[in-house]
Amino acid sequence: MREFFRVVTLGEAERILAENWPRDRAEVVVAPLAGALGATLAEDIYAQAHLPPFTRATVDGFAVRAADTFGASPALPAYLRIVGEVFMGQEPRLQVGTGEAASIPTGGVLPEGADAVVMVENMEEVSPVEVGVVKAVAPGENIIAAGEDVPQGGWVLARGRRLRPFDLGLLAGAGVTEVPVFPPLAVGILATGNEIIPPDRVPRAGQVRDMNSYTLLGLAQAAGARATLWGIAGDTLGELQAGIEAALAASDLLVLSGGSSVGSRDLVLEVLQERLGAEVLFHGVALKPGKPALAARVQDSLIIGVPGHPGAAAVFFQVLLGPLLARGEYPPRELQPTVKAVLRRSLASASGREEFVAVRLVLEDGIVWAEPVLGKSGLLRPLVQADGLLRIPIEKDGLAAGETVEITLLA
Amino acid sequence: MREFFRVVTLGEAERILAENWPRDRAEVVVAPLAGALGATLAEDIYAQAHLPPFTRATVDGFAVRAADTFGASPALPAYLRIVGEVFMGQEPRLQVGTGEAASIPTGGVLPEGADAVVMVENMEEVSPVEVGVVKAVAPGENIIAAGEDVPQGGWVLARGRRLRPFDLGLLAGAGVTEVPVFPPLAVGILATGNEIIPPDRVPRAGQVRDMNSYTLLGLAQAAGARATLWGIAGDTLGELQAGIEAALAASDLLVLSGGSSVGSRDLVLEVLQERLGAEVLFHGVALKPGKPALAARVQDSLIIGVPGHPGAAAVFFQVLLGPLLARGEYPPRELQPTVKAVLRRSLASASGREEFVAVRLVLEDGIVWAEPVLGKSGLLRPLVQADGLLRIPIEKDGLAAGETVEITLLA
Numbered sequence: 001m002r003e004f005f006r007v008v009t010l011g012e013a014e015r016i017l018a019e020n021w022p023r024d025r026a027e028v029v030v031a032p033l034a035g036a037l038g039a040t041l042a043e044d045i046y047a048q049a050h051l052p053p054f055t056r057a058t059v060d061g062f063a064v065r066a067a068d069t070f071g072a073s074p075a076l077p078a079y080l081r082i083v084g085e086v087f088m089g090q091e092p093r094l095q096v097g098t099g100e101a102a103s104i105p106t107g108g109v110l111p112e113g114a115d116a117v118v119m120v121e122n123m124e125e126v127s128p129v130e131v132g133v134v135k136a137v138a139p140g141e142n143i144i145a146a147g148e149d150v151p152q153g154g155w156v157l158a159r160g161r162r163l164r165p166f167d168l169g170l171l172a173g174a175g176v177t178e179v180p181v182f183p184p185l186a187v188g189i190l191a192t193g194n195e196i197i198p199p200d201r202v203p204r205a206g207q208v209r210d211m212n213s214y215t216l217l218g219l220a221q222a223a224g225a226r227a228t229l230w231g232i233a234g235d236t237l238g239e240l241q242a243g244i245e246a247a248l249a250a251s252d253l254l255v256l257s258g259g260s261s262v263g264s265r266d267l268v269l270e271v272l273q274e275r276l277g278a279e280v281l282f283h284g285v286a287l288k289p290g291k292p293a294l295a296a297r298v299q300d301s302l303i304i305g306v307p308g309h310p311g312a313a314a315v316f317f318q319v320l321l322g323p324l325l326a327r328g329e330y331p332p333r334e335l336q337p338t339v340k341a342v343l344r345r346s347l348a349s350a351s352g353r354e355e356f357v358a359v360r361l362v363l364e365d366g367i368v369w370a371e372p373v374l375g376k377s378g379l380l381r382p383l384v385q386a387d388g389l390l391r392i393p394i395e396k397d398g399l400a401a402g403e404t405v406e407i408t409l410l411a
Numbered sequence: 412m413r414e415f416f417r418v419v420t421l422g423e424a425e426r427i428l429a430e431n432w433p434r435d436r437a438e439v440v441v442a443p444l445a446g447a448l449g450a451t452l453a454e455d456i457y458a459q460a461h462l463p464p465f466t467r468a469t470v471d472g473f474a475v476r477a478a479d480t481f482g483a484s485p486a487l488p489a490y491l492r493i494v495g496e497v498f499m500g501q502e503p504r505l506q507v508g509t510g511e512a513a514s515i516p517t518g519g520v521l522p523e524g525a526d527a528v529v530m531v532e533n534m535e536e537v538s539p540v541e542v543g544v545v546k547a548v549a550p551g552e553n554i555i556a557a558g559e560d561v562p563q564g565g566w567v568l569a570r571g572r573r574l575r576p577f578d579l580g581l582l583a584g585a586g587v588t589e590v591p592v593f594p595p596l597a598v599g600i601l602a603t604g605n606e607i608i609p610p611d612r613v614p615r616a617g618q619v620r621d622m623n624s625y626t627l628l629g630l631a632q633a634a635g636a637r638a639t640l641w642g643i644a645g646d647t648l649g650e651l652q653a654g655i656e657a658a659l660a661a662s663d664l665l666v667l668s669g670g671s672s673v674g675s676r677d678l679v680l681e682v683l684q685e686r687l688g689a690e691v692l693f694h695g696v697a698l699k700p701g702k703p704a705l706a707a708r709v710q711d712s713l714i715i716g717v718p719g720h721p722g723a724a725a726v727f728f729q730v731l732l733g734p735l736l737a738r739g740e741y742p743p744r745e746l747q748p749t750v751k752a753v754l755r756r757s758l759a760s761a762s763g764r765e766e767f768v769a770v771r772l773v774l775e776d777g778i779v780w781a782e783p784v785l786g787k788s789g790l791l792r793p794l795v796q797a798d799g800l801l802r803i804p805i806e807k808d809g810l811a812a813g814e815t816v817e818i819t820l821l822a
Contacts, residue, residue, distance in 0.1 A: 033610065034640060037629045053614045058720070058789045060673050088646065088675070089606030091616035105674060106719065107606055109617045120673075144789045157795070165629025165822050166794040169721055172610035172625040173791065195500035195518055199444065199583035203464045205502035206520045214583040218448045218576025229445060235499065262471050262531075263516060264499070308517065309469070310580055334779045335772055335798075337748035337820050361746055368745045378469045378555045380584065383577040384568070387746075409748050411576050 007284035009394070010354045013295070013320055014330050016281045020297050021324050022185060022252040030178045033171055036163050038224045039181035040328070045156040047174045050147035055110040057086075059142045062101040062123060062131060063114035066139040077124060077132030086111055101131055110143055117142035150174060162224075162327060185325060187225040188251030189216050190243050191232040192268060193258040193308070198232065211380055212257035212313050216306065219317045220255070222411040223325035235264050240271045248276075248301055255321075256294075256305045257313060265292065268305055272296050278303060286353035286394070289377040290316035310380040315356045318389065318411060338406035339388065341370035346401045349392040358386035359407055370407055386410060418695035420805070421765045424706070424731055425741050427692045431708050432735050433596060433663040441589045444582055447574050449635045450592035451739070456567040458585045461558035466521040468497075470553045473512040473534060473542060474525035477550040488535060488543030497522055512542055521554055528553035561585060573738060596736060598631040599662030600624050601641040601654050603679060604669040604719070609643065622791055623668035623724050627717065630728045631666070633822040634736035646675050651682045659687075659712055666732075667705075667716045668724060676703065679716055683707050689714060697764035697805070700788045701727035721791040726767045729800065729822065749817035750799065752781035757812045760803040769797035770818055781818055797821060 008016065028042040057063065064080060072078035080101035084094040092111035096102050102111050110117070119142060122135040150156055156174050157167055171179060191213045199209045213229055220227035228250065233243030247254050256268060272278035278296040285293050289312035294305035304321065306313040323330045341361055349355045359370040370390060375382035388407035392399055399405065419427065439453040468474065475491060483489035491512035495505040503522035507513050513522050521528070530553060533546040561567055567585050568578055574590070582590060602624045610620045624640055631638035639661065644654030658665050667679060683689035689707040696704050700723035705716035715732065717724040734741045752772055760766045770781040781801060786793035799818035803810055810816065
């Protein structure tokens, strides 16, 4: 056993990972707007022109001077003279004066002189040249002013923003069709272990197919990363060093899976510390399952050794790596969406570490039950069958059947 | 105004869309495992062999016969003769008899004769040929039996499953590296309106850039669809028909954006009904914002006309189309994850329709506040600034400041 074996709490692990997370690289790529969803904006974006570019009607109706409608009612309509029609997509060739109205479609340009639009439902036809308004409008009603969404020179979106669907629409409105973004993090995944073989091979005695790499690939992809499989390195210093160096050269974050035995973990640690000069950030997290995890830093890259048991690897990734990959930070627990459920059976938990239990959610007669999916931590199927994770806080020694709990859904 | 104008409740709209949703196509594609996340499995998958293929140790320690350890304690260890070592990835060349033990790493093959593993922490070294067990193990303890994750011939994953990260790992373990999946739904997006121009053009008087298509593209992509922009069709029967026919030929679901004015909606309806023989499923949903929406069916394709106001289009998509695209069904409300928050100001709502209000979530002193992001429904920025949607149920005429509410996060 090596001398450095630093076990940290979940909170410390979060802080250490967030502080050492690869980010703020100088490299910027230009993404087409249609391919920019989920990317991180590399520059502040300002509007070159008013959005919308002109004052628009938001309903079908008549453009009017609001003051002409004050006091109008079904019993006492305000009668206005029709001076023409505004056509969609065209500048109006008319003005609206006192006592006048012009028909206008939703999205049409408000003509000069008008300051509001009366909905067609609140008008009555009198003659081809006259209408009656039966409900008053206030100035500015049923219109959107030029620049009301974003004024010219105004801020559209800030550097560092993860682009969401509505952001794409706003960028389109501002005329930004090529978006400066930071490239997504390159996540490399390297399996280690003499017993691990690629999934397309048939295992001989003692061999198992590489399940963890594909689980980790899926988790990284689900969190928006550009993930690459770097194959399998056997448990020798030479193979490990070669595999880690090759993967590291192309990765911002390298995830090593496997190495669950003490001997295998020792080898990985020796390669990282003595051959690659890595700084070990922690080695062990007070987390169940997921304890035997390792974080190390080599220059600007982060190396994470996840536990070899699939369930433990999955919980470690979902709890500690997923949020950083997806958002660059850990959202406060209060802002993480959960499903409220009633715990179906009591669960004991050793205090002194955070424990996560996979649960299936079952809806019966309007009640959502959380059923712990029990199974040894070496099994993957319990996680396949599970819908979410239940957290048993570090200070609790268990949860009782019938308690209301909050479940975080699995990716 | 056309004669057919069928307004439905939100629940009816959900039922109609789910019933007419394009699905169960015969076409199956083969995806590489590394590219199968989120795809829909087209066949049931069974295990060709036991997973794991052999009985494995789940801890570092010694393989033993459990009966030999019964009654062992630190005061009275059970002494066992060391008969050798199991090496990782290799078939053991030894057997464990009564009174014997063999060292074994995590993941090693349990040797013949042994039925449990004692953790190294519960052993004491006596001599190079003898160990003392200080804590008894039960038969089966610290091992995973061959086939315990999935037995040979057992079911791995069912047809129709949306593949999640853990599923990829299980498929890898079962040796499935090429996955039969249904291709993702092809969502076409066609903007309509004489005033709409592509975002890379500079608007002339009366013109606006196409914001909705990009918002809808992002929403469709976020829900896992393969989405394509089909440009902009002007408000003439000929242009609309040509645009819709071209997009429809390549789409399972065609989303028409724009057409917010009555005249424009009438034109779309005329093309759909009279020129394309579409069956109109509904025309208007009791939903705010989002009411003026249309659903129609042409053969196996579904056509959705979303409202022209960006906020209304976004709410309609997020509430009605997103869940079907992402999962093929509407999850029960109880199973949808939410963030609990305290409403910061009272909101009035006309009863008779479901209302959705965009809110920003603000965490202050451990309390999550939901702040309604007010703004006219023609504006997109309120949705950009919002974190989630608050639903005001149809039977309520409002919500009071200080009420605890549940917020669904926006994509």
